[in-house]
Amino acid sequence: MRATRPARPLRKQPDRYHHGDLARAMLQEAVRVIKDRGVEALTLRGVGETLGVSRTALYRHFTDKQALLTAVAREGFRTLRTELHEAWLGGGRGREGFERMGEAYVRFAVANPSHYRVMFGGLLESGETDIELGEQAGNAFQLLVDALAEQQQAGLVRKDDTLMLARYIWAIVHGVAMLALDGQLQHQQTDAETLIRFANERMRTGIAVS
Amino acid sequence: MRATRPARPLRKQPDRYHHGDLARAMLQEAVRVIKDRGVEALTLRGVGETLGVSRTALYRHFTDKQALLTAVAREGFRTLRTELHEAWLGGGRGREGFERMGEAYVRFAVANPSHYRVMFGGLLESGETDIELGEQAGNAFQLLVDALAEQQQAGLVRKDDTLMLARYIWAIVHGVAMLALDGQLQHQQTDAETLIRFANERMRTGIAVS
DNA sequence: ACCTGAACACCGTTCAAGT
DNA sequence: ACCTGAACACCGTTCAAGT
Numbered sequence: 319m320r321a322t323r324p325a326r327p328l329r330k331q332p333d334r335y336h337h338g339d340l341a342r343a344m345l346q347e348a349v350r351v352i353k354d355r356g357v358e359a360l361t362l363r364g365v366g367e368t369l370g371v372s373r374t375a376l377y378r379h380f381t382d383k384q385a386l387l388t389a390v391a392r393e394g395f396r397t398l399r400t401e402l403h404e405a406w407l408g409g410g411r412g413r414e415g416f417e418r419m420g421e422a423y424v425r426f427a428v429a430n431p432s433h434y435r436v437m438f439g440g441l442l443e444s445g446e447t448d449i450e451l452g453e454q455a456g457n458a459f460q461l462l463v464d465a466l467a468e469q470q471q472a473g474l475v476r477k478d479d480t481l482m483l484a485r486y487i488w489a490i491v492h493g494v495a496m497l498a499l500d501g502q503l504q505h506q507q508t509d510a511e512t513l514i515r516f517a518n519e520r521m522r523t524g525i526a527v528s
Numbered sequence: 529m530r531a532t533r534p535a536r537p538l539r540k541q542p543d544r545y546h547h548g549d550l551a552r553a554m555l556q557e558a559v560r561v562i563k564d565r566g567v568e569a570l571t572l573r574g575v576g577e578t579l580g581v582s583r584t585a586l587y588r589h590f591t592d593k594q595a596l597l598t599a600v601a602r603e604g605f606r607t608l609r610t611e612l613h614e615a616w617l618g619g620g621r622g623r624e625g626f627e628r629m630g631e632a633y634v635r636f637a638v639a640n641p642s643h644y645r646v647m648f649g650g651l652l653e654s655g656e657t658d659i660e661l662g663e664q665a666g667n668a669f670q671l672l673v674d675a676l677a678e679q680q681q682a683g684l685v686r687k688d689d690t691l692m693l694a695r696y697i698w699a700i701v702h703g704v705a706m707l708a709l710d711g712q713l714q715h716q717q718t719d720a721e722t723l724i725r726f727a728n729e730r731m732r733t734g735i736a737v738s
Numbered sequence: 739a740c741c742t743g744a745a746c747a748c749c750g751t752t753c754a755a756g757t
Numbered sequence: 758a759c760c761t762g763a764a765c766a767c768c769g770t771t772c773a774a775g776t
Contacts (some may be wrong), residue, residue, distance in 0.1 A: 322540045493703025500648050524734030527686045
């Protein structure tokens with residue numbers, strides 16, 4: 319059941335070099351594989367094959383597989399940040415926009431489960447943290463901080479430590495996203511959309527009796 | 529740098545069968561490896577070697593590596609449930625006990641990061657969900673539901689849909705735990721303990737201006 | 739500079755065979 | 758029943774060599 323030749327090499331002349339931005343092509347292919355078939359399906363050999371390139375070609379552009387995954391994670395934070403920003407602006411930078419941000423966050427995670435996992439996958443655990451990855455995550459987080467500060471100014475949110483509030487909100491949306499990804503919600507009869515809407519209401523007014 | 533023989537076989541007579549509960553021994557060893565060196569360090573060959581058993585012996589007791597990891601996850605939910613229960617009772621089954629539950633939850637995750645990840649690691653994604661695993665997770669979740677229902681009866685928590693409230697709270701503690709595990713907090717100057725305490729306060733009274 | 743093929747040291751899993 | 762060794766089909770990574 320195994321072909322003796324690469325499944326589908328994109329280049330017609332496999333003996334030519336891959337001119338152009340091979341690093342970028344590899345990153346895109348990695349993102350595609352992760353989105354379509356999950357992280358565990360991502361192999362350097364497979365990426366090289368699909369790109370019509372030797373399986374060791376990657377090492378010219380990334381130090382190892384980990385580095386490629388880190389690049390994937392960075393790209394994810396960049397995309398997430400963009401989508402959050404659009405939701406915030408589209409909702410009018412107030413209560414409405416803030417709720418849309420939460421929904422957009424969860425929607426991103428549900429739409430790209432494996433990619434989202436790579437972003438938060440504990441790659442850092444088994445090694446020192448990547449500087450640029452931390453920056454990208456920080457940029458996305460900063461959006462949340464700014465949105466909260468603006469609402470505090472507008473008298474919509476209590477004037478707690480803004481950073482602390484941002485971490486708290488982040489934990490909520492991240493938690494909703496992760497539970498959805500783990501299938502812990504579908505196993506009950508809820509979906510992520512319902513839960514994040516409930517969360518948006520409850521995080522505002524609290525769970526204690528008024 | 530590689531020894532020609534197993535690093536440290538526990539049995540002196542490697543030609544004897546491993547009488548007793550090999551399945552249990554394998555599970556314990558797997559948990560130990562995961563706790564000490566992370567999931568990625570867990571190999572069936574290593575487990576067999578440490579237990580003085582062939583590397584294929586495992587297949588008599590688990591269908592494959594995935595099944596072993598599922599067993600690890602189940603064990604984790606059982607332990608977590610116990611610790612949550614003790615916190616709830618120890619805190620007097622009220623507001624105090626509920627906050628202790630949250631702290632105990634996060635403490636478990638931080639103390640067993642890799643184990644916790646296995647429990648929520650999306651093993652389900654790439655396959656059908658394990659029945660018994662779902663039950664164990666359900667048992668832990670039920671504890672939260674019961675605690676909330678009790679507080680609703682006592683007039684401490686608003687009488688929303690209890691299940692929905694429980695999912696919401698679960699998302700919060702899970703989110704705090706995951707952010708801590710991902711190193712997203714230490715990178716800022718907070719720790720999980722500080723955030724969960726802040727969360728306990730804010731989830732009660734909400735973030736909106738009172 | 740950039741890419742290659744062969745080789746190395748790992749994996750999980752299968753399977754015929756032993757007791 | 759329970760366990761074994763050899764073998765298979767994968768991996769990531771290294772390295773001398775090509776252009």
